[in-house]
Amino acid sequence: MSSIQYNYDVVVIGGGHAGCEAALASARLGARTLLLTINMDHIAQMSCNPAVGGIAKGQVVREIDALGGGMGRITDAASIQFRMLNSGKGPAVWSPRSQCDKVCYQKAMKFELEKAENLIIHQAEASGFLTGGDKICGVTTTFNETFKCKSAVVAAGTFLSGKLHYGLLNYPGGRAGDPPSCRMSESLGAQLGIRLGRLKTGTPPRVLAKTINFGKMIVQESDSPDEYFSYFPEDRAFPRAVKRDMPCHLVKSTLATSEIIRNNLDKSPLYQGVISGIGTRYCPSFEDKVIRFPHHETHLLYLEPEGEFTGEYYINGISTSLPPEVQVQMLHSIPGLENAVISRYAYAIEYDFVHPDQLSRSLAVKKWPNLFLAGQINGTSGYEEAAGQGLVAGLNSARFANGLEPVELGRETSYIGVMIDDLVTKEIVEPYRLFTSRAEYRLMLRQDNADIRLCPLAHSIGLLPSAKFAKFTGYFNRLKEIEQKFRTEKHENQTIHGRLKALGGVVPSKMDFPLPYLDLSSQEDRRILRQLIISAHYEGYIERELRSVKNLQKLELWKIPKDFNYDAITGLRNESRLKLSKILPGTLAQASRIDGVTPAEISLLQVHLKRIFQPTIHASGK
Numbered sequence: 001m002s003s004i005q006y007n008y009d010v011v012v013i014g015g016g017h018a019g020c021e022a023a024l025a026s027a028r029l030g031a032r033t034l035l036l037t038i039n040m041d042h043i044a045q046m047s048c049n050p051a052v053g054g055i056a057k058g059q060v061v062r063e064i065d066a067l068g069g070g071m072g073r074i075t076d077a078a079s080i081q082f083r084m085l086n087s088g089k090g091p092a093v094w095s096p097r098s099q100c101d102k103v104c105y106q107k108a109m110k111f112e113l114e115k116a117e118n119l120i121i122h123q124a125e126a127s128g129f130l131t132g133g134d135k136i137c138g139v140t141t142t143f144n145e146t147f148k149c150k151s152a153v154v155a156a157g158t159f160l161s162g163k164l165h166y167g168l169l170n171y172p173g174g175r176a177g178d179p180p181s182c183r184m185s186e187s188l189g190a191q192l193g194i195r196l197g198r199l200k201t202g203t204p205p206r207v208l209a210k211t212i213n214f215g216k217m218i219v220q221e222s223d224s225p226d227e228y229f230s231y232f233p234e235d236r237a238f239p240r241a242v243k244r245d246m247p248c249h250l251v252k253s254t255l256a257t258s259e260i261i262r263n264n265l266d267k268s269p270l271y272q273g274v275i276s277g278i279g280t281r282y283c284p285s286f287e288d289k290v291i292r293f294p295h296h297e298t299h300l301l302y303l304e305p306e307g308e309f310t311g312e313y314y315i316n317g318i319s320t321s322l323p324p325e326v327q328v329q330m331l332h333s334i335p336g337l338e339n340a341v342i343s344r345y346a347y348a349i350e351y352d353f354v355h356p357d358q359l360s361r362s363l364a365v366k367k368w369p370n371l372f373l374a375g376q377i378n379g380t381s382g383y384e385e386a387a388g389q390g391l392v393a394g395l396n397s398a399r400f401a402n403g404l405e406p407v408e409l410g411r412e413t414s415y416i417g418v419m420i421d422d423l424v425t426k427e428i429v430e431p432y433r434l435f436t437s438r439a440e441y442r443l444m445l446r447q448d449n450a451d452i453r454l455c456p457l458a459h460s461i462g463l464l465p466s467a468k469f470a471k472f473t474g475y476f477n478r479l480k481e482i483e484q485k486f487r488t489e490k491h492e493n494q495t496i497h498g499r500l501k502a503l504g505g506v507v508p509s510k511m512d513f514p515l516p517y518l519d520l521s522s523q524e525d526r527r528i529l530r531q532l533i534i535s536a537h538y539e540g541y542i543e544r545e546l547r548s549v550k551n552l553q554k555l556e557l558w559k560i561p562k563d564f565n566y567d568a569i570t571g572l573r574n575e576s577r578l579k580l581s582k583i584l585p586g587t588l589a590q591a592s593r594i595d596g597v598t599p600a601e602i603s604l605l606q607v608h609l610k611r612i613f614q615p616t617i618h619a620s621g622k
């Protein structure tokens with residue numbers, strides 16, 4: 001037994017994007033929460049590119065904000081460039097993205113944690129667990145401390161038995177400059193019997209600005225948005241970046257760059273079999289791009305500033321694990337980078353992850369119901385994916401500590417729900433990242449309406465404070481009132497609603513017909529107008545999506561008991577039986593999303609479940 005002992009409700013392990021949101025959510029629910037992290041100065045570190053948001057990820061950040069989390073507000077504080085991606089396409093796929101000042105982001109998040117009530121942060125490496133029956137009773141650290149707890153969250157990111165690769169040279173590390181976490185890996189695997197796998201990711205070199213010839217590159221300026229990430233921009237009590245419009249630059253690699261890759265594959269740990277972890281297809285290393293897509297002669301690269309008070313640039317698109325001397329050659333073959341000096345070399349990292357089919361949709365480990373996992377440890381990649389899971393894990397760990405049932409987010413209400421359902425239902429064979437195409441209800445899951453989708457739930461479970469909820473309801477009630485009036489009131493024989501619908505989802509810079517009730521000099525009224533135009537445009541499609549949601553909700557009502565015996569069902573194919581027994585879906589809807597389980601098998605399961613219970617279908621169909 002260790003010398004120092006403390007009692008908490010919830011212990012969160014890891015001060016990355018997942019751990020920070022987990023700790024904030026848990027503390028917000030009143031649970032006495034401890035956040036343990038290896039290095040306090042690296043809290044909320046952006047290990048890879050200094051940007052938050054992007055396709056589908058931007059929607060997640062807005063969802064986190066609507067759920068009372070920190071990422072949206074902190075990103076707004078640290079933003080040095082904001083763009084609405086996909087703005088040339090339909091509003092369903094518009095995705096906000098902010099280039100961030102990396103240091104400002106970290107400082108702001110650390111300060112947010114320090115200010116939070118019920119939350120203590122402490123620098124220490126968690127090494128193991130105290131257990132009793134099927135429960136975690138405490139967390140131990142390498143300082144010989146014991147933190148007793150009612151539930152715990154592990155959000156250890158890329159640190160579990162992490163190994164860094166620079167060419168054929170490799171050594172242990174959690175990311176450049178941080179040690180790995182090896183004991184935690186052992187504790188999860190050997191002590192708790194959790195199945196681990198191995199994944200890989202990588203990061204490009206950073207280059208000094210004064211050695212870059214930006215004159216040879218295309219400039220990409222910031223958009224001038226009417227709103228940023230947070231629905232509650234007034235809630236900003238932390239350090240803030242001053243510059244709001246630092247440009248990025250675009251440039252293309254050359255034939256010579258690809259030639260350098262082909263000539264040096266013998267030095268690539270990826271191509272020499274030194275790396276066994278599986279990397280992400282969607283964010284390939286530069287050597288993968290050259291070898292797997294030989295028909296692309298050149299590749300687009302983005303030069304992104306790492307912050308306001310630093311001369312370092314991140315070269316997005318040229319992630320590699322080739323050795324330093326080859327990285328220098330590669331960069332010098334690119335226009336504008338002929339004399340570039342690398343401040344930090346690119347590297348690849350391999351790490352242990354937990355196969356997430358061992359989790360339920362609350363993010364609890366099925367065989368350890370008070371242990372929650374969140375972030376890259378669950379096989380995802382990306383800050384936003386990590387933060388979204390962190391919020392759910394923190395919420396449910398605090399609920400567990402308070403003796404409450406878990407809250408699960410549905411696929412029809414959020415991208416966070418889509419992601420978690422995918423993680424626990426599908427086999428993860430490569431790092432998982434979100435895309436809009438993963439959501440079947442993407443016309444409803446837009447970045448502009450995350451508050452409408454999630455604020456009421458967030459408030460009802462204690463995540464969203466009353467003042468913010470009052471702001472939301474003020475906006476929402478006015479929106480609905482004006483929408484109602486626009487459906488009936490006419491201008492030149494056409495309802496205003498009809499006129500807005502005819503705009504096809506495009507928000508014009510100036511309206512060519514009068515709009516009663518709205519004062520477009522007010523930011524809130526401009527928001528209401530945007531919302532009315534977008535929702536009028538999607539009206540018909542959304543009705544169709546809602547019908548399909550009702551069918552899904554009916555299947556969600558068919559709960560499958562944890563001890564359901566799939567062996568007793570004749571007629572299931574062996575492949576499906578194995579998958580069902582391994583994943584143990586909580587509902588028939590979840591079972592229907594398991595790859596390879598057929599609709600006929602779902603009907604068969606339903607017949608067997610009917611013998612156990614009949615779900616109550618309300619008159620509304622829910």
Ligand SMILES: Cc1cc2nc3c(=O)[nH]c(=O)nc-3n(C[C@H](O)[C@H](O)[C@H](O)COP(=O)(O)OP(=O)(O)OC[C@H]3O[C@@H](n4cnc5c(N)ncnc54)[C@H](O)[C@@H]3O)c2cc1C
Nearest residue numbers: 014015016017018037038048126157158181375376382386
């Ligand atoms: C080299 C590299 C390249 C990447 N490239 C990409 C990319 O191209 N695209 C992309 O989307 N994402 C990329 N990522 C991933 C991105 O950094 C993560 O998705 C994101 O940071 C995950 O957040 P997290 O909170 O799960 O973990 P992390 O941000 O890794 O944070 C983990 C935290 O846990 C702490 N910790 C670990 N073990 C312990 C312990 N035993 N006790 C106490 N604290 C502990 C660490 O100190 C750290 O604070 C990359 C990461 C790395 C390292």
